[in-house]
Amino acid sequence: MKKFYAVYMLLSCTLCNAVAPATIKTATPAPTPKVNAPLKSINIPAAQQQNYVVVDVQDIILKTQVDKDPVNDLMKLQQNKQKELQDLGTDIQNKEKELQNKASVLAPDSLKNKQEELEEMRQKAQLKLQRANNELRDAEMKTRGEVFQKVQVYAQQWAEKNPNIDIVFEKNGGILAFSSRANATEELNNLVQKDLDKKEAAKKKVAPKKDETNKSNINTAAKNK
Numbered sequence: 756m757k758k759f760y761a762v763y764m765l766l767s768c769t770l771c772n773a774v775a776p777a778t779i780k781t782a783t784p785a786p787t788p789k790v791n792a793p794l795k796s797i798n799i800p801a802a803q804q805q806n807y808v809v810v811d812v813q814d815i816i817l818k819t820q821v822d823k824d825p826v827n828d829l830m831k832l833q834q835n836k837q838k839e840l841q842d843l844g845t846d847i848q849n850k851e852k853e854l855q856n857k858a859s860v861l862a863p864d865s866l867k868n869k870q871e872e873l874e875e876m877r878q879k880a881q882l883k884l885q886r887a888n889n890e891l892r893d894a895e896m897k898t899r900g901e902v903f904q905k906v907q908v909y910a911q912q913w914a915e916k917n918p919n920i921d922i923v924f925e926k927n928g929g930i931l932a933f934s935s936r937a938n939a940t941e942e943l944n945n946l947v948q949k950d951l952d953k954k955e956a957a958k959k960k961v962a963p964k965k966d967e968t969n970k971s972n973i974n975t976a977a978k979n980k
Contacts, residue, residue, distance in 0.1 A: 806919055806920055806921035806922065806937075807920070807921060807922035807923070807924060808920055808922075808923055808924070809923075809924045809925075809926055810910060810923055810924070810925060810926060810931055811925075811926040812903065812906050812925055812926070812927075812931070813926075815906055816902060816906070821902065821905055821906060821909075822898075822902040822905075825898045825901045825902050825905075826898065826902075828898070829891075829894055829895060829898045832890075832891065832894055833891060836887045836890070836891060839883070839887075840880075840883065840884070840887065843876075843879075843880050843883060844880070846876065847873070847876050847877060847880060850872070850873050850876060851873065854866075854869050854870065854873060857869075906931070907931055907932055910923045910931045910932035911932040911933075913932070914932050914933060914934040915934050915935065917934075920934065921933060921934050921936050921937040922934075922937050
């Protein structure tokens with residue numbers, strides 16, 4: 756997912772130049788770091804063997820390019836935003852030059868109006884900058900989720916087909932997938948229901964019947980008279 760960092764570096768440069776578009780630089784993508792193997796089995800004594808493995812999702816993404824399509828979509832969005840902001844920056848730059856060339860011949864009121872128009876353009880550019888940042892940030896988070904889900908589907912299929920794997924953990928924490936063999940929901944449902952039924956039965960035994968309680972109250976009242 757290192758491509759995301761290059762996307763943000765490019766966008767940040769473009770957004771800054773939307774307000775002051777003198778130069779537009781393209782950032783160099785961050786180098787791909789060395790990573791470990793994508794799959795590691797946990798070494799546990801045979802007597803205590805548990806059917807789970809650990810997977811490095813980041814390594815899988817880097818080596819298989821499972822994120823290719825989602826990242827390409829993100830890059831297209833980034834390029835569209837870059838183009839919009841470059842065009843806006845060029846318009847502002849042209850307006851500034853035009854105002855500088857005509858400032859000496861414009862009437863004070865006219866010069867003031869032109870300056871206000873230019874300032875309004877700058878403010879709109881700033882708002883567009885903020886919206887573009889937010890939109891790309893949301894798109895990046897969505898893309899990360901989509902890529903993780905794609906890897907998750909593969910892990911789930913793998914766990915179901917492999918009888919020696921019940922649970923697949925992600926290297927950085929959390930469960931990536933688990934087979935139906937590891938699903939103990941029904942057993943826990945039964946345990947909870949039996950316990951609740953037992954407690955409900957115990958309550959019924961302790962609580963006196965309503966008719967017997969009323970008779971007891973009537974007899975007590977009669978004796979008191």
